[in-house]
Amino acid sequence: MAHPPPLPLVVVLNGPNMNMLGLRQPEMYGAATLDDVEALCAETADRLGLAIDFRQSNAEGELISWVQEARGRAHGIVINPAGYTTTSIALMDALLAVDLPVIEVHVTNIHRREEFRHHSYVSKAATGVIAGLGITGYALALRAMAELIEERA
Numbered sequence: 001m002a003h004p005p006p007l008p009l010v011v012v013l014n015g016p017n018m019n020m021l022g023l024r025q026p027e028m029y030g031a032a033t034l035d036d037v038e039a040l041c042a043e044t045a046d047r048l049g050l051a052i053d054f055r056q057s058n059a060e061g062e063l064i065s066w067v068q069e070a071r072g073r074a075h076g077i078v079i080n081p082a083g084y085t086t087t088s089i090a091l092m093d094a095l096l097a098v099d100l101p102v103i104e105v106h107v108t109n110i111h112r113r114e115e116f117r118h119h120s121y122v123s124k125a126a127t128g129v130i131a132g133l134g135i136t137g138y139a140l141a142l143r144a145m146a147e148l149i150e151e152r153a
Helices: 034-048 060-070 089-097 136-152
Strands: 009-014 051-056 076-080 102-106 128-131
Touching: 009 034, 009 060, 009 136, 034 051, 034 136, 051 136, 060 076, 060 089, 076 136, 102 136
Parallel strands: 009 051, 009 076, 076 102, 102 128
Antiparallel strands: none
């Protein structure tokens, strides 16, 4: 009996302090937890015919390693770089090196916040950016990624 082809894999990465979602500044970030985000992504991916690998780390090096591992394994990356958005040239370089579509997601609108948050190194490597739509931004990113994957097929 033939096995169906595997679903296209999208790696969903979350940077530092995203594990505190729902606890940290709920007036800004909302009440949803990272587990809620993962459930939303799994549900959305299932509807779109995608597989996801959902991860979070507070360590820059670990995020970079996961980006590098996506090369040749995944069809795209959705990333909320969180605090590394404005600081990590190394993360930007890793994303540029993997030759995959990348969608950057932010729960808040970084352009309505402090001036230092307005610049994103990750955006230099991103195909697109979704900011300010709460956790719904992850579902929108997966929808966009499904289209990008289809276009590349």
